[in-house]
Amino acid sequence: MTADSTLLRIVDEGDLLEVRFATDTIVDEVSIQDIAGELQELARGRETPRCIINFSGVRHFSSAGLGMLVDLNSTVQEREGCMVLTDISDTIREVFKITKLDRVFAIEATSAEARSNMG
Amino acid sequence: MQSDPPPYSLQESIQSTREEIERVMSSCLESLKACGHDEAAVFAIRLALEEALSNAMFHGNGSDASKQITVDVQITTDQFTASVTDEGPGYDPVHVPDPTADENLSIASGRGLALIRSFMTEVTLVPPGNCIQMRYSPGGAS
Numbered sequence: 001m002t003a004d005s006t007l008l009r010i011v012d013e014g015d016l017l018e019v020r021f022a023t024d025t026i027v028d029e030v031s032i033q034d035i036a037g038e039l040q041e042l043a044r045g046r047e048t049p050r051c052i053i054n055f056s057g058v059r060h061f062s063s064a065g066l067g068m069l070v071d072l073n074s075t076v077q078e079r080e081g082c083m084v085l086t087d088i089s090d091t092i093r094e095v096f097k098i099t100k101l102d103r104v105f106a107i108e109a110t111s112a113e114a115r116s117n118m119g
Numbered sequence: 120m121q122s123d124p125p126p127y128s129l130q131e132s133i134q135s136t137r138e139e140i141e142r143v144m145s146s147c148l149e150s151l152k153a154c155g156h157d158e159a160a161v162f163a164i165r166l167a168l169e170e171a172l173s174n175a176m177f178h179g180n181g182s183d184a185s186k187q188i189t190v191d192v193q194i195t196t197d198q199f200t201a202s203v204t205d206e207g208p209g210y211d212p213v214h215v216p217d218p219t220a221d222e223n224l225s226i227a228s229g230r231g232l233a234l235i236r237s238f239m240t241e242v243t244l245v246p247p248g249n250c251i252q253m254r255y256s257p258g259g260a261s
Contacts, residue, residue, distance in 0.1 A: 027169050027173065028137050029137075029173060029176075029177055029182075030137065060162075060165065060166070060169070062166075062169060062170065062173065062231075063170060063228075063230040063231040063234055064173065064177075064228075064231075066230055067227035067228050067230070068227070070224075070225060070226070070227045071227045074225060091159075091162050095166070095234065098219075098233070098234065098237045099218060099219060099230050099233065099234065100219045100224060101224065103224065104224050104225070
């Protein structure tokens, strides 16, 4: 099932969620709070959430966006689920590296690889 | 022979709103490209300026649209400098936990200043901490 909000494109396959962002720039605090709310609701609605956050097309991602992902990852971990970030551009990847969040998040090159490794 | 584009200068006090921040960002980005800054420079400057303005709006001015952010941006073909000042009380960065320390990686906030420092050549937080000054020179990022 596919569900689109103004901010996210969500493919819900029951046991696996794949989320893409609807814009290339994720910096606006209010939008990030809205995205966080949506994703938290999705994660909390599942006993063992498995999700892919696909960064295809994202060119700008702020520290507030990073914070949103940190919180989401905590929610997923509390439920013994898994969350993988994929398709991150080299420049955004550098942001994850500088903040050492590449040590916190599971990151794969593509969503196909993530799906394969999730089983 | 083509002459260098004229230097860009913006000195304004803006309301603490997303719309005003985007207006300033858009103007600066246009000028960066007109001055011939490459993609890496544009990315770095965009990130740092966006973080500084967002911090000013969100943390400094408490998202109060009536409070002002004073912005001073200068762009030439070989340098970017900016100063962003909010109306808040400021803060001492010594009291901001290092977001890259292992024990702080799971904290949601506090990465904006670290990112600015990583992408800019020089950063100064002017006491009492409600004004940040930054400079970017290509090839000189710290």
